[in-house]
Amino acid sequence: MTPNKEDYLKCIYEISTRTEKITNKEIAERMQVSPPAVTEMAKRMIEEELIQKDKKAGYLLTPLGQKMVARLYRKHRLIEVFLLEHLGYTSNQLHEEAEVLEHTVSDYFIDQLDHFLGSPKTCPHGGTIPPKDQLLEEQYQDTLEKVTSPGNYRLVRINDSFPLLQFLEHINLTLNDSFAVKQIDTFTQSILIQCKEKTITIPFAIANELYVVAIKDL
Template identity: 50%
Template sequence: MTPNKEDYLKCIYEIGQEHEKINNKQIAAKMQVSAPAVSEMIKKMLAEGLIAKDKAHGYLLTGKGLPLVSDLYRKHRLIEVFLVDYLHYAIDEIHQEAEVLEHTVSAAFIERLDRVLEYPRFCPHGGTIPKKGELLKETYHLPLNRAKKSGSYCVRRIHDDFLLLDYLAKHELKLGQLIELRQVDSYAKTYTIVYNGKKLDIPENIAAQIYIEKKE
């Protein structure tokens, strides 16, 4: 399978985590390619049985496509752990390196890497690392913008995006940080949190990329 096709599969998976229906326009925007390019790749993946077209949900990964996506995330996240723990990369530097390496390393390399790293459960961004042969199932899947009640939460996972990581770094908001959700403004679409004596109003598009766990 080509790296380009693998990227399309991951793209469809990621869009599906945020939206109920996946269309060509969303894929083109996320992949930053033209509409004709998306149409051509979609036809190929449909023909290969990697995705299916559904009236209600647009495109869905199939029983053939899902294991491939899980394997890609496993590779990517294990590489990220290695880059941070052994090569001392900063958190905001690892994504692009892992994007390149995930398409080039062998399965044998990944198995040895997993063993050397002592089978980590999470990547540096808090994403779950599936075991070999397992489908990806995120341990932390509640985004801040879907929190129903005010109260105490812990930041458990952050979407792997450079601009997001830069934004959070500027506001000293890190993985594992305890926060207090004080207010949800449905009109302004902001989420007011307090942590370390600071108050921050987070817009919805950013809150959707921060995954939290309710603390009792």
């Protein structure tokens, strides 16, 4: 499937939450397309005032782009809640289906769905569902990678990529699990945690995809 404008918007948004400068190369890598393809799409998106190009920051979302991103996440995440709660999808199946549906359902459908579901605040991965016509502001923004001292934490949000979800399933770590950070090892670039009586090593690269809050007790 060729990625469309909406996929680009989401990709640029996601990069913007982690890096200072959004380059053509970075978008191409993430979208798995060629840099010239990105250049061409970016040109169209600049014309449509969805993004702008800044010498220092690279590509930036305009207010219109931000509004569209919020709408896309709202669709994606409400659909995920519906699939999980009402159609019996497993947490790993959600993303792909939502990825397709978010481009096809109408705003009316989404408003009705939101009402039907009782206006949930988060998706099954802990991502914030922005209310209608509001910008996306993630409730959970602190990653496990940023944790600097041992202590107790709860896993409250996961970036919903399929390989990541598979990895988490493999190590038996699920959303809302509490665990203890035992050791942060900058040499091996990993974090040692204890969860459900098991000790698990989590590489920094993965910890960067997991969002946590500090808690008092396990």
